[in-house]
Amino acid sequence: xxxxxxxxxxxxxxxxxxxxxxxxxxxxxxxxxxxxxxxxxxxxxxxxxxxxxxxxxxxxxxxxxxxxxxxxxxxxxxxxxxxxxxxxxxxxxxxxxxxxxxxxxxxxxxxxxxxxxxxxxxxxxxxxxxxxxxxxxxxxxxxxxxxxxxxxxxxxxxxxxxxxxxxxxxxxxxxxxxxxxxxxxxxxxxxxxxxxxxxxxxxxxxxxxxxxxxxxxxxxxxxxxxxxxxxxxxxxxxxxxxxxxxxxxxxxxxxxxxxxxxxxxxxxx
Numbered sequence: 001x002x003x004x005x006x007x008x009x010x011x012x013x014x015x016x017x018x019x020x021x022x023x024x025x026x027x028x029x030x031x032x033x034x035x036x037x038x039x040x041x042x043x044x045x046x047x048x049x050x051x052x053x054x055x056x057x058x059x060x061x062x063x064x065x066x067x068x069x070x071x072x073x074x075x076x077x078x079x080x081x082x083x084x085x086x087x088x089x090x091x092x093x094x095x096x097x098x099x100x101x102x103x104x105x106x107x108x109x110x111x112x113x114x115x116x117x118x119x120x121x122x123x124x125x126x127x128x129x130x131x132x133x134x135x136x137x138x139x140x141x142x143x144x145x146x147x148x149x150x151x152x153x154x155x156x157x158x159x160x161x162x163x164x165x166x167x168x169x170x171x172x173x174x175x176x177x178x179x180x181x182x183x184x185x186x187x188x189x190x191x192x193x194x195x196x197x198x199x200x201x202x203x204x205x206x207x208x209x210x211x212x213x214x215x216x217x218x219x220x221x222x223x224x225x226x227x228x229x230x231x232x233x234x235x236x237x238x239x240x241x242x243x244x245x246x247x248x249x250x251x252x253x254x255x256x257x258x259x260x261x262x263x264x265x266x267x268x269x
Contacts, residue, residue, distance in 0.1 A: 013074035027241035033063035040071025113172035156182035
């Protein structure tokens, strides 16, 4: 018999968050295994494969997890919703770090954790042979899987922020994540996450999370914002997105060339 590795490497993101080490992330919404493989070797600590605001289905996520498998980044799959079945399907295909959107209170946080644990600790459905356990080759997977599963929950409303301490106290929650766009909308500043009221709420959440010793993350597509959030005390920050890199980079390149040769810029809207 060939001497094949049976167990996966430890979840470096989970360990880093427990140690409060800064982690640099990137958002991926292009639903492409080729894009995922390009990003895998770029040097990020974690990469979000988004299924909430991107047309990713489990088969698409699977191909991206395979593409990311040998890179530097821990794949973090953002589930479409805090749903036991969705979470089960993603775990079975090998996701082990999950970002759960729109968690409003401790009860919803406990539900997210329970969906990642087998009975009696939770309600995850049992499959004895799937990609997550190398198709039955990982010894004692059913009893140890939770040790490498990283559960991150998004706080995206004023109400959720009032429950920050209670959510953080839920056993199995490895980190909190601010959703700046939805938070801005909930605070009455749709499309303006830079509004002082929104930024004050974010800064307050950071202070409270730090006091608890709980890692806090955020998405910051603007580089200056990402730097500021790290300086503020955020532990893990997504410093951009594949869509932003492609859109901004491609527009900037042709704009520079058209300016150089005196041809007007054309942008379809």
